[in-house]
Amino acid sequence: MLLSKSCIYALRASVLIASKKNDGFITIRELSDELNISFHFLTKVLQELTKAELLESYKGPNGGVKLARPANKITFMDVVESIDGDYMINECVLGLPGCGVMKPCALHDQWSVLKTDIINMMNEYNLEAIAKNRELQRSFERKSAQFANL
Amino acid sequence: MLLSKSCIYALRASVLIASKKNDGFITIRELSDELNISFHFLTKVLQELTKAELLESYKGPNGGVKLARPANKITFMDVVESIDGDYMINECVLGLPGCGVMKPCALHDQWSVLKTDIINMMNEYNLEAIAKNRELQRSFERKSAQFANL
DNA sequence: GTATATTAAGATAAAATAGTCTTAATACCA
DNA sequence: TGGTATTAAGACTATTTTATCTTAATATAC
Numbered sequence: 343m344l345l346s347k348s349c350i351y352a353l354r355a356s357v358l359i360a361s362k363k364n365d366g367f368i369t370i371r372e373l374s375d376e377l378n379i380s381f382h383f384l385t386k387v388l389q390e391l392t393k394a395e396l397l398e399s400y401k402g403p404n405g406g407v408k409l410a411r412p413a414n415k416i417t418f419m420d421v422v423e424s425i426d427g428d429y430m431i432n433e434c435v436l437g438l439p440g441c442g443v444m445k446p447c448a449l450h451d452q453w454s455v456l457k458t459d460i461i462n463m464m465n466e467y468n469l470e471a472i473a474k475n476r477e478l479q480r481s482f483e484r485k486s487a488q489f490a491n492l
Numbered sequence: 493m494l495l496s497k498s499c500i501y502a503l504r505a506s507v508l509i510a511s512k513k514n515d516g517f518i519t520i521r522e523l524s525d526e527l528n529i530s531f532h533f534l535t536k537v538l539q540e541l542t543k544a545e546l547l548e549s550y551k552g553p554n555g556g557v558k559l560a561r562p563a564n565k566i567t568f569m570d571v572v573e574s575i576d577g578d579y580m581i582n583e584c585v586l587g588l589p590g591c592g593v594m595k596p597c598a599l600h601d602q603w604s605v606l607k608t609d610i611i612n613m614m615n616e617y618n619l620e621a622i623a624k625n626r627e628l629q630r631s632f633e634r635k636s637a638q639f640a641n642l
Numbered sequence: 643g644t645a646t647a648t649t650a651a652g653a654t655a656a657a658a659t660a661g662t663c664t665t666a667a668t669a670c671c672a
Numbered sequence: 673t674g675g676t677a678t679t680a681a682g683a684c685t686a687t688t689t690t691a692t693c694t695t696a697a698t699a700t701a702c
Contacts, residue, residue, distance in 0.1 A: 402699030448626035476598035552669030
């Protein structure tokens with residue numbers, strides 16, 4: 343798996359938050375219900391996003407979480423790095439310590455090319471764009487009388 | 493992590509086997525020593541490659557494992573699929589069941605492009621080519637008085 | 643202030659992955 | 673035939689990841 347489950351949950355939740363135009367706080371319960379993810383587990387994952395300052399949280403009635411900055415200022419990469427760390431950027435595909443230009447593994451060059459594309463996509467694609475795309479996909483789906491994924 | 497540790501071990505070992513021009517069987521002990529991988533764990537991993545008919549094994553003195561077909565007929569993908577399954581090919585990057593052209597997730601299209609490149613690389617790159625590349629990297633390294641990775 | 647709603651944090655459990663150890667099966671060789 | 677080398681297989685342990693449950697902290701509203 344490219345992304346851990348925690349990371350996938352974080353992505354799905356933050357895209358869902360971005361897709362709610364609402365400026366106020368959204369409860370994690372609402373998110374977990376809508377995404378079919380365990381409330382407690384999602385809470386933990388979103389806590390990490392809050393620590394990473396991608397989300398703001400607020401306790402008590404009318405509390406919840408919301409994006410800490412505009413959706414187009416939070417990239418796919420921001421979320422991935424907050425949860426899974428920088429493995430995509432720094433780690434060797436064969437897990438070899440010290441792999442790099444000066445000491446490349448047998449897959450280093452071939453993988454570097456692909457990795458760069460992935461990193462670029464993650465850096466360029468942001469929550470606003472993903473949320474917009476999600477809407478598009480869902481409206482397309484509605485026409486074919488199915489439910490779209492997220 | 494893109495590849496599981498088992499898969500990484502399988503790749504490193506099969507590339508090492510391919511890089512030994514030797515036509516006979518190579519003991520797993522020799523491989524595990526050279527790669528610094530636990531002998532017993534590597535044994536299990538290579539058993540899976542044997543079951544998948546990428547390797548042939550032979551017991552007893554002068555036994556060991558060897559490639560079941562020429563190194564250029566075993567692809568990166570063959571090894572990955574034998575150990576990690578076809579997640580790279582079939583699974584959604586967000587882990588959503590049923591994600592596909594008819595019911596795409598918010599990342600489906602962007603990811604599809606990258607995934608295709610990865611799959612192509614894995615299908616085109618084979619053990620002979622990887623082993624050759626490994627030699628190249630190592631000779632380059634020897635000049636800079638370091639040890640190359642694998 | 644007290645009850646309620648909500649996130650934060652910690653303790654525990656379950657499942658998946660990684661790693662070790664022991665025994666079995668098979669093959670060679672003397 | 674018996675001893676040794678080797679992979680195969682299974683039992684067991686350890687670690688990491690995922691998931692659940694409980695309690696604490698904080699904010700609101702009445």
